[in-house]
Amino acid sequence: MSSPRYTDGVVRVRVPATSANLGPGYDSLGLALDLHDEIEVRLAPSGIAVEVTGEGAGEVPRNQDHLVVRTMRHTFDQLGGQPAGLVVRCRNQIPHARGLGSSAAAIVGGVLAARALANDNAAVLDDAAVLRLASGMEGHPDNVAPCLLGGFTIAWIEQDGAHAVRLSPLPRVAPVVFVPEQRGITAQARKLLPDRVPHSDAATNVARAALLVHALTSDPSLLLVATEDRLHQDYRTPGMEHSIALVHHLRAAGVPAVLSGAGPSVLALAGPGEDLTGMAAPGFVARSLPVCPDGATVSVC
Numbered sequence: 001m002s003s004p005r006y007t008d009g010v011v012r013v014r015v016p017a018t019s020a021n022l023g024p025g026y027d028s029l030g031l032a033l034d035l036h037d038e039i040e041v042r043l044a045p046s047g048i049a050v051e052v053t054g055e056g057a058g059e060v061p062r063n064q065d066h067l068v069v070r071t072m073r074h075t076f077d078q079l080g081g082q083p084a085g086l087v088v089r090c091r092n093q094i095p096h097a098r099g100l101g102s103s104a105a106a107i108v109g110g111v112l113a114a115r116a117l118a119n120d121n122a123a124v125l126d127d128a129a130v131l132r133l134a135s136g137m138e139g140h141p142d143n144v145a146p147c148l149l150g151g152f153t154i155a156w157i158e159q160d161g162a163h164a165v166r167l168s169p170l171p172r173v174a175p176v177v178f179v180p181e182q183r184g185i186t187a188q189a190r191k192l193l194p195d196r197v198p199h200s201d202a203a204t205n206v207a208r209a210a211l212l213v214h215a216l217t218s219d220p221s222l223l224l225v226a227t228e229d230r231l232h233q234d235y236r237t238p239g240m241e242h243s244i245a246l247v248h249h250l251r252a253a254g255v256p257a258v259l260s261g262a263g264p265s266v267l268a269l270a271g272p273g274e275d276l277t278g279m280a281a282p283g284f285v286a287r288s289l290p291v292c293p294d295g296a297t298v299s300v301c
């Protein structure tokens with residue numbers, strides 16, 4: 001493969017927050033939410049300069065270890081070569097380590113930014129390959145898919161990697177996220193899950209996940225029963241007792257509520273005009289975040 005020709009322009013990528021699993025759809029279902037990070041990149045004669053404002057500023061590395069930079073480097077390898085230097089500016093709104101897809105946003109943003117800098121080399125890296133590459137880096141596809149495609153996505157893994165389809169949830173489905181001060185590490189939350197689960201629990205989740213597709217797209221009256229999960233949420237209680245307690249409290253009040261991704265944020269699916277903000281437990285901030293119909297967008301100027 002020959003080394004790519006790079007654009008002299010400035011590439012801007014806008015990537016949405018996401019909520020994965022949605023209860024029973026472990027590692028598969030996801031929603032894009034109307035909260036965005038923005039990444040701006042351009043070539044430099046040498047070196048790496050990283051500027052971060054907003055979420056993560058002063059915390060994330062500002063060198064080649066930054067997740068956007070690592071992702072861009074990995075993507076340039078797939079595209080056939082590395083540029084001499086890079087300037088990367090991140091304006092972040094997605095809270096870090098809260099189960100709202102900040103790492104998927106950085107990875108999707110990095111892949112798309114690298115592809116656009118390499119003169120939008122979609123012949124080498126088409127959109128399906130972007131999904132596979134980004135999901136491979138993330139380790140699971142359920143945040144990457146809605147981040148890339150927007151709306152409500154069903155993702156799955158085949159031998160060649162991740163695949164996804166996008167559906168439109170009904171506009172009257174109104175997500176509210178309850179974001180705690182406490183952070184969570186997805187890798188640790190995954191380690192709490194058992195290798196084996198009772199067959200009856202697996203069967204329950206299969207039915208609920210299938211029903212959830214119908215509930216989100218056709219009949220929200222079924223959302224409470226359709227968001228029931230037995231595969232991951234309760235196993236994750238150690239370390240996020242308050243989040244799991246909030247999920248149970250909301251559900252007992254008839255609100256379809258789930259852990260957002262691997263937590264510790266909680267996602268509730270409100271109905272039109274329903275104000276859930278008063279149901280935030282101490283230490284949580286409630287935010288209404290509508291479903292974002294669009295996935296990541298890229299512009300070059």
Ligand code: HSE
Pocket residue numbers: 020021026027028099101140142143186189190232260261262263
């Ligand atoms: N499906 C992943 C998990 C989502 O639950 O570990 C992480 O955001």
